[in-house]
Amino acid sequence: MAAVSLTLTAREVIFSPMQDQEMAPGADGSVGVIKPRSLTGFTPPHELKLDCGRKLGPITQVYETYGRLNRRRSNAVLVFHALSGDHHAAGRCRPDDPKPGWWDNMIGPGKAFDTGRLFVICANVLGGCRGTTGPGSINPRTGRPYGSAFPIVTLRDMIRAQKTLTDHLGIRQLLAVTGGSMGGMMALQWAVEYPSSVRCVIPIAAAARQSPKNIALQEVGRRAIMADPDWNGGDYYGRTARPVRGLGVARMIGHISYLSGRTMWDKFGRRLMNGDRLAFDFVPEFQVETYLQHQADIFVKRFDPNSYLYITKAIDYFDLANGLRNGGSLKAHLAARFKKCPSKFLILSYTSDWLYPVERSVELAEALKSAGREVRHETIQTTYGHDACFLEANRMAPIIREFLEANQAA
Amino acid sequence: MAAVSLTLTAREVIFSPMQDQEMAPGADGSVGVIKPRSLTGFTPPHELKLDCGRKLGPITQVYETYGRLNRRRSNAVLVFHALSGDHHAAGRCRPDDPKPGWWDNMIGPGKAFDTGRLFVICANVLGGCRGTTGPGSINPRTGRPYGSAFPIVTLRDMIRAQKTLTDHLGIRQLLAVTGGSMGGMMALQWAVEYPSSVRCVIPIAAAARQSPKNIALQEVGRRAIMADPDWNGGDYYGRTARPVRGLGVARMIGHISYLSGRTMWDKFGRRLMNGDRLAFDFVPEFQVETYLQHQADIFVKRFDPNSYLYITKAIDYFDLANGLRNGGSLKAHLAARFKKCPSKFLILSYTSDWLYPVERSVELAEALKSAGREVRHETIQTTYGHDACFLEANRMAPIIREFLEANQAA
Numbered sequence: 001m002a003a004v005s006l007t008l009t010a011r012e013v014i015f016s017p018m019q020d021q022e023m024a025p026g027a028d029g030s031v032g033v034i035k036p037r038s039l040t041g042f043t044p045p046h047e048l049k050l051d052c053g054r055k056l057g058p059i060t061q062v063y064e065t066y067g068r069l070n071r072r073r074s075n076a077v078l079v080f081h082a083l084s085g086d087h088h089a090a091g092r093c094r095p096d097d098p099k100p101g102w103w104d105n106m107i108g109p110g111k112a113f114d115t116g117r118l119f120v121i122c123a124n125v126l127g128g129c130r131g132t133t134g135p136g137s138i139n140p141r142t143g144r145p146y147g148s149a150f151p152i153v154t155l156r157d158m159i160r161a162q163k164t165l166t167d168h169l170g171i172r173q174l175l176a177v178t179g180g181s182m183g184g185m186m187a188l189q190w191a192v193e194y195p196s197s198v199r200c201v202i203p204i205a206a207a208a209r210q211s212p213k214n215i216a217l218q219e220v221g222r223r224a225i226m227a228d229p230d231w232n233g234g235d236y237y238g239r240t241a242r243p244v245r246g247l248g249v250a251r252m253i254g255h256i257s258y259l260s261g262r263t264m265w266d267k268f269g270r271r272l273m274n275g276d277r278l279a280f281d282f283v284p285e286f287q288v289e290t291y292l293q294h295q296a297d298i299f300v301k302r303f304d305p306n307s308y309l310y311i312t313k314a315i316d317y318f319d320l321a322n323g324l325r326n327g328g329s330l331k332a333h334l335a336a337r338f339k340k341c342p343s344k345f346l347i348l349s350y351t352s353d354w355l356y357p358v359e360r361s362v363e364l365a366e367a368l369k370s371a372g373r374e375v376r377h378e379t380i381q382t383t384y385g386h387d388a389c390f391l392e393a394n395r396m397a398p399i400i401r402e403f404l405e406a407n408q409a410a
Numbered sequence: 411m412a413a414v415s416l417t418l419t420a421r422e423v424i425f426s427p428m429q430d431q432e433m434a435p436g437a438d439g440s441v442g443v444i445k446p447r448s449l450t451g452f453t454p455p456h457e458l459k460l461d462c463g464r465k466l467g468p469i470t471q472v473y474e475t476y477g478r479l480n481r482r483r484s485n486a487v488l489v490f491h492a493l494s495g496d497h498h499a500a501g502r503c504r505p506d507d508p509k510p511g512w513w514d515n516m517i518g519p520g521k522a523f524d525t526g527r528l529f530v531i532c533a534n535v536l537g538g539c540r541g542t543t544g545p546g547s548i549n550p551r552t553g554r555p556y557g558s559a560f561p562i563v564t565l566r567d568m569i570r571a572q573k574t575l576t577d578h579l580g581i582r583q584l585l586a587v588t589g590g591s592m593g594g595m596m597a598l599q600w601a602v603e604y605p606s607s608v609r610c611v612i613p614i615a616a617a618a619r620q621s622p623k624n625i626a627l628q629e630v631g632r633r634a635i636m637a638d639p640d641w642n643g644g645d646y647y648g649r650t651a652r653p654v655r656g657l658g659v660a661r662m663i664g665h666i667s668y669l670s671g672r673t674m675w676d677k678f679g680r681r682l683m684n685g686d687r688l689a690f691d692f693v694p695e696f697q698v699e700t701y702l703q704h705q706a707d708i709f710v711k712r713f714d715p716n717s718y719l720y721i722t723k724a725i726d727y728f729d730l731a732n733g734l735r736n737g738g739s740l741k742a743h744l745a746a747r748f749k750k751c752p753s754k755f756l757i758l759s760y761t762s763d764w765l766y767p768v769e770r771s772v773e774l775a776e777a778l779k780s781a782g783r784e785v786r787h788e789t790i791q792t793t794y795g796h797d798a799c800f801l802e803a804n805r806m807a808p809i810i811r812e813f814l815e816a817n818q819a820a
Binding site: 051223245248278282287317319 | 561619620629633636656659669671677678686688698699
């Protein structure tokens with residue numbers, strides 16, 4: 001299965017952001033049925049110069065929007081997705097779609113990001129596999145998928161691509177940028193890169209730099225993919241087999257890191273699939289094993305192994321302190337980065353998150369304060385671990401609504 | 411490479427435990443040069459009936475001893491190794507051996523387990539790959555290595571095999587059983603299984619049952635091995651390739667779980683191998699990545715992938731509360747299991763251990779107390795994570811020495 005969905009990339013249309021969306025607000029309080037749109041930019045010779053030094057273009061970005069942009073174009077919120085997410089953040093793709101977008105509990109009428117008042121944008125990241133240009137896209141130089149020829153991209157490259165999208169939509173200043181996990185790090189990168197372009201920055205379950213433990217966890221996932229003979233050096237498009245075994249292992253590691261130990265006890269304990277009987281075999285038999293296997297099976301159907309490599313690498317490269325290469329403390333580095341950023345910050349962290357623990361948010365909040373920034377840091381008591389940023393909507397919503405209302409354009 | 415070392419299994423000798431060892435106490439305070447011994451038992455028709463219902467035999471067990479058994483045979487300490495360990499716990503295999511045994515900092519003259527006074531025994535576990543019968547051993551029914559025909563074994567099976575070893579050595583009551591991680595769980599299993607056979611039980615960085623998070627981590631490692639085409643359903647002995655890529659991934663996951671996040675910052679931070687320059691490639695480039703890769707490379711040379719499957723499965727099956735299948739609380743279950751056990755317990759846990767966190771030791775200590783047992787639980791403040799049980803010798807030694815001295819046979 002090729003990674004690029006033709007249905008999506010076929011809709012490369014330039015449209016007016018004011019036009020009616022193909023959307024019917026759902027009776028379930030969701031934004032209803034949503035169709036993705038796409039924007040193609042950076043067509044040669046104006047290619048995007050990447051952090052790695054190489055140029056990339058044309059770049060297609062697939063995105064969805066929810067709600068309406070107001071006349072002053074002052075109510076836009078740009079949402080960044082996490083590693084395994086995509087542009088489909090809210091609503092349903094078809095009326096009978098069994099599952100809504102990944103942040104449907106946060107984006108919709110009356111929700112944290114209230115589409116009755118806000119215009120919410122979410123784009124699939126550069127390097128992804130849901131329509132935005134990535135390793136599975138056609139390389140115009142060869143007429144075949146990029147594969148191993150796709151350049152390493154950074155979170156900065158991703159947001160630079162998305163800046164063309166908000167420019168295209170005619171938005172000079174966003175009300176907010178936000179996201180959980182990788183999305184939270186992209187929000188921070190945006191604030192540093194385009195300091196005057198955003199009023200509110202809401203990094204959730206994130207950090208100012210990727211920790212060595214997280215690099216290690218992601219590297220193991222990458223090794224598992226690259227050890228799969230079907231990976232074929234990254235050039236498996238058009239072949240019968242994709243490296244799904246390796247990707248499955250990577251996804252299992254990821255899933256473990258998203259849950260807390262407590263959640264695993266509550267959700268699975270030591271319960272077996274087969275009642276009381278141990279299998280005395282290497283089949284998955286504990287419920288936690290079959291859960292992980294099931295998650296891996298679903299994931300490998302919808303995700304491109306190469307995109308997993310490129311996006312995890314981009315996250316691992318993320319470091320607002322640039323490796324402290326010029327000496328000095330993390331706090332001093334961050335303070336310098338945020339000095340010119342007039343935005344207000346709301347940081348959310350979760351007590352049982354061991355991937356991006358509360359301390360990383362405390363560290364970030366302190367650096368922002370020392371840079372003279374206005375910061376609110378809220379820690380939510382939860383057993384859900386890192387996943388809390390996608391699950392604790394009821395507890396996040398009032399905090400986010402209050403913050404946005406207090407900081408809306410006058 | 412076959413998993414069984416011929417040098418070891420060739421020494422199947424019955425010997426008197428009183429005889430002089432081939433040992434020269436080292437000038438470095440170690441026990442000196444140690445030669446492994448082996449014992450073969452359970453020869454058919456008296457095979458070991460395993461927990462899975464199958465029978466296994468003959469069973470060879472390779473072990474080392476340090477110090478001398480006293481005339482009353484009352485100074486013996488049985489040490490159990492962890493997942494990746496073996497019988498070579500202390501001293502050196504050859505005078506020029508660059509590395510001593512895995513617990514050399516704990517076993518030797520004047521150390522925590524003082525070989526000037528104690529007789530220390532350590533055997534490679536059943537299912538292992540260092541000489542004790544395991545999946546790479548010759549199946550007497552076929553004349554070829556067991557491979558996939560090797561039965562699933564439990565920690566209980568492993569200690570039942572080792573009981574024949576202490577019986578063979580003429581030891582009616584051990585002064586102590588101990589071990590870290592899996593070794594600590596084996597010590598607990600021993601106390602339950604042979605309650606009158608041991609005076610002191612010292613489980614270190616362990617738990618009364620394997621947690622779902624740890625099952626999950628180990629299952630991912632198993633999947634990585636079994637996804638490797640070179641695994642060949644477990645029957646790869648005698649073929650040119652072993653599933654080393656899968657085993658490497660499994661070992662990397664293991665290593666991450668043994669370290670604390672703090673240690674990873676201290677040891678590696680975000681430092682690159684290549685100075686300041688990001689590689690913009692998928693080669694290992696962060697120091698933490700090359701460290702893991704190096705650990706994996708070393709490990710796959712010395713460990714049998716099948717043994718990794720069998721031993722991790724045995725750990726995952728470990729549950730002194732039997733899955734709470736008869737209802738009731740963990741505490742009540744454990745209290746019932748330890749009611750008949752007259753041993754005294756010293757439990758050691760480590761603040762930064764997230765694999766077997768302090769809470770699991772607290773839980774165990776409380777259950778033992780409610781069963782009327784004498785328990786001392788010491789938590790050591792450390793940043794070393796789970797690995798602390800092999801590293802914090804200086805802080806463990808006085809606690810263990812004091813405990814053993816107080817409980818020596820009069």
